[in-house]
Each structure stands twice: as structure tokens, then as C-alpha cells.
Amino acid sequence: MDAIIENLPRFVDGFLMTVRLLVVSGTGALAIGTLVAAMRISPIPALRGFATVYTEVLRNTPLTLVLFFCAFVLPYLGIRLDFVAFALIGLTLYTSPFVAEAIRSGVNGVAVGQAEAARALGFGFAQTVGIVVLPQAIRMVIPPLINVLIALTKNTSVAAGFSVLELVAVSRQVIQLNGNATIAILVAVAVFYLVVTVPLGQLALRLEKRVAVQR
Numbered sequence: 175m176d177a178i179i180e181n182l183p184r185f186v187d188g189f190l191m192t193v194r195l196l197v198v199s200g201t202g203a204l205a206i207g208t209l210v211a212a213m214r215i216s217p218i219p220a221l222r223g224f225a226t227v228y229t230e231v232l233r234n235t236p237l238t239l240v241l242f243f244c245a246f247v248l249p250y251l252g253i254r255l256d257f258v259a260f261a262l263i264g265l266t267l268y269t270s271p272f273v274a275e276a277i278r279s280g281v282n283g284v285a286v287g288q289a290e291a292a293r294a295l296g297f298g299f300a301q302t303v304g305i306v307v308l309p310q311a312i313r314m315v316i317p318p319l320i321n322v323l324i325a326l327t328k329n330t331s332v333a334a335g336f337s338v339l340e341l342v343a344v345s346r347q348v349i350q351l352n353g354n355a356t357i358a359i360l361v362a363v364a365v366f367y368l369v370v371t372v373p374l375g376q377l378a379l380r381l382e383k384r385v386a387v388q389r
Contacts, residue, residue, distance in 0.1 A: 178355070178362045181348045188344030189366045191258075195330040195340060196370065199265035200323050206266065207273025208312075212303050214278050225274070233271040237332050240264045245336045261333040269326050276318040280311030320378035324371050341366055 178185070213225035232240065244264040245257060255263075284307050292302040312319075334343035345363045349356050 178358060181344075181352075184344050184348065185341070185362065185366065188339060188341040189369075191338065191340040192327070192330050192366070193370065195258075195261060195265060195333060195338070196323070196327050199262050199269060199330075200326055202262070202266035203269035203273050203322075203326070204319070206270040208277055208308065210270060210274035211277035211281065212308070214274065215281055215303070217299060229271040229274055232267055233275070235268075237264070237268050237329055238335070240268045241332060241336050257333075257337045261330075261336055261338045265326065265329060265333070268329070269322060272322045272325070273319060276315045276322060277308070277311055279318070280313075280315035281307055283314050284310045317378040317382040320374050320381070324374050324378075327367065327370050327374070 210225045210228060213221040214229070216222055216225075241261060241264040244260040244267075248255075248260065248263075288306055288310065289302050292306040297305065330340055331342040333340055334346065337343075341363050345359050348359050352359065
């Protein structure tokens with residue numbers, strides 16, 4: 175416990191970096207994922223094709239490879255950012271297809287009559303999707319989206335391999351200085367992750383029950 179108490183400020187800094195990675199990349203993934211989901215159901219073949227390729231390629235590519243591309247290939251192409259920014263980009267891109275698929279499943283759950291009624295009122299595709307379909311779809315898939323964010327919370331640990339001082343990276347440094355307290359340090363890191371994931375899991379369960387009751 176002495177190793178944990180002495181290095182508590184470092185753990186807190188690592189935890190805050192993990193939360194930053196979660197919040198920023200999660201927000202970006204939700205925005206991009208919603209756009210990709212709308213493209214997947216677009217009447218324009220080119221948009222559907224792009225969204226399909228985007229989803230399948232990123233969803234089936236290991237996160238480590240995505241982060242490697244962002245950290246080493248993008249600078250080679252002339253994009254100069256720090257490793258934290260590259261980690262945010264990589265996590266956002268990797269998570270967005272999972273968000274898109276969750277939202278698309280919600281879109282498939284919206285009654286076809288809803289879109290037909292919107293078109294009968296003279297709504298265009300963008301209005302039908304943005305005003306009628308997506309709000310209903312997102313409400314139905316909030317619990318799965320929260321599960322995606324929980325997975326993202328754990329995925330932020332991969333950024334430790336790319337010079338980002340989040341929880342796992344900090345734990346490695348502390349373990350190097352206090353090798354005899356390895357188990358206690360790893361338990362402390364797990365507790366920090368649970369501070370985020372457990373409340374998110376409970377929120378997902380409550381929202382799932384609420385949505386079920388509304389149905």
C-alpha cells in the first residue's frame with residue numbers, strides 16, 4: 175500500500191488521462207458512428223458502399239494496428255501531432271464502426287411505417303432520418319452504446335504502448351520502481367477502471383429496463 179499511496183498523484187493523473195481518452199474519443203465515435211449509420215441506409219449507392227467498407231475494414235482491424243497507423247504512418251504523411259492526439263484519433267476511428275452498427279440495428283427496429291409516414295408528409299431523406307428515424311433508433315440502442323463505451327474504456331489501455339501516460343502506462347512505471355508491490359499496484363489500477371465501468375454498466379441496465387417498459 176505504501177507504493178500506491180506514495181504514487182497516488184501519478185495514478186490520479188493516469189486516471190484523468192484515461193477519462194480524457196474515453197470522453198473525447200467516445201464523443202467523436204458517437205458523432206462519426208451516427209453519420210456512418212445514416213450513410214449505410216442512404217439511397218445513394220456510393221455513400222452506402224463507402225460506409226460499408228469503412229465499417230468492415232476498421233471493425234476487423236486490431237486496435238493496435240490502428241493506433242500504429244495513426245502514430246507512425248500519419249506523421250510520415252506530414253501530419254504532426256503529439257501521441258495523445260494520435261491516440262484519440264485512433265480510438266475514435268476504431269470505436270465508430272461499432273457505434274454505427276449499434277445504431278443501424280436500432281434503425282432496423284424502427285417500424286417501416288414511420289419512414290413512410292414521414293415521406294407522405296413531404297419529408298426528404300435527411301429530414302426523415304434526422305427527425306423521425308434516428309431519434310427512435312438511438313433511444314432503443316442506448317444500452318448497447320453504453321456497452322461500446324465500456325469496451326472503449328478498457329481499450330484505452332492499448333494507448334500505453336504508444337507513449338500515452340494513462341493508467342496502464344503509469345502502473346508500469348510504478349511497478350519498475352516497486353517490483354515487490356506488483357499485485358497491489360495492478361489491483362489499484364483495476365479499481366480505477368471499475369470506477370468508470372461499473373457505473374456505466376449500471377446505467378446501461380437501468381436504461382434497458384426503462385426502454386423495455388416504454389415498449
